[in-house]
Amino acid sequence: MIGWMPYYVYVILCEYGSFYIGYTTELDLRMKLHMNGNGAKHTKLPRPTKLVYVEEFASRAETMKREKTRNVEPSPEMGFNKMPD
Numbered sequence: 001m002i003g004w005m006p007y008y009v010y011v012i013l014c015e016y017g018s019f020y021i022g023y024t025t026e027l028d029l030r031m032k033l034h035m036n037g038n039g040a041k042h043t044k045l046p047r048p049t050k051l052v053y054v055e056e057f058a059s060r061a062e063t064m065k066r067e068k069t070r071n072v073e074p075s076p077e078m079g080f081n082k083m084p085d
Contacts, residue, residue: 007063011053015046023063027054 008027012020012034020042024030033039034048057063 007057009055009066012048013052014048023067
């Protein structure tokens with residue numbers, strides 16, 4: 001499909017064991033922004049340490065719905081056991 005761009009829900013592990021959950025169409029760029037302290041208010045302090053989960057979707061609506069259902073600490077029981085390649 002020409003012009004198709006996937007959407008991603010992602011989880012970042014931050015200092016002190018907190019998590020940040022977000023969505024984007026440009027995962028690499030978004031991660032660079034987070035790591036530089038420019039990605040989101042929550043990832044300025046505590047700082048991000050690593051990407052721990054990524055899930056791909058075909059539509060923004062689907063992605064946003066998934067992100068909203070993930071607003072608590074990730075755990076294997078919730079499906080947060082998929083590590084990015």
